[in-house]
């Protein structure tokens with residue numbers, strides 16, 4: 001087993017939208033091999049933090065390093081090529097394309113297309129659809145899929161670029177319990193293969209079961225960070241959730 005090293009280093013990050021301080025001096029360092037759960041009340045900054053890592057926003061302050069390289073100033077498309085993939089709270093699939101075509105979009109980035117033939121990319125897409133048990137939908141138009149199926153497709157598509165870190169935003173929200181179990185199993189398997197995750201979820205029982213570490217945001221600040229069983233009992237976390 002290789003020793004853990006720093007995968008992601010979020011350092012003193014602040015970000016405001018007008019008068020709203022969405023992230024307020026947040027620092028979070030993640031080692032390889034971790035599965036980080038990120039929780040917090042509505043509006044606490046969870047999605048903004050994922051967007052900051054994914055470079056959708058320019059930081060007001062701070063920096064973000066991934067595998068030792070500063071990434072917060074890279075062009076957006078470079079983030080995926082560095083090995084970071086993500087899914088969104090509401091799945092963003094290309095609704096008028098088939099499931100297979102959706103899978104092939106990331107496959108045709110310059111890097112992948114240079115390294116793999118179209119046949120290999122097609123095979124990889126089919127393998128991933130089978131891995132997530134949605135291969136029966138291969139030729140279906142993505143817009144016809146249920147919300148849960150679209151989340152699985154978005155997850156499968158995120159895997160096309162062989163990411164090192166996957167950011168999942170509310171992957172279980174509105175997902176049928178059977179699909180949720182499948183997703184949990186697959187996240188566990190991928191994690192076992194060396195892919196690390198940050199998972200944002202309001203589903204506390206599930207996130208407690210899944211995570212090796214739990215970080216909590218409230219009002220844009222990190223208020224707790226550590227082993228899930230410890231964090232869940234901390235007074236500041238209970239107060240933030242109960243709003244007292």
Ligand SMILES: Nc1ncnc2c1ncn2[C@@H]1O[C@H](COP(=O)(O)OP(=O)(O)OP(=O)(O)O)[C@@H](O)[C@H]1O
Nearest residue numbers: 017020021022040041042043044045046047048049
């Ligand atoms: N693009 C934006 N423009 C303006 N304000 C924003 C924008 N994105 C987020 N905010 C504000 O920043 C704060 C943090 O929002 P964020 O979506 O990160 O919270 P969250 O913890 O993900 O919430 P939820 O659990 O409800 O999804 C909120 O006050 C939100 O209204």
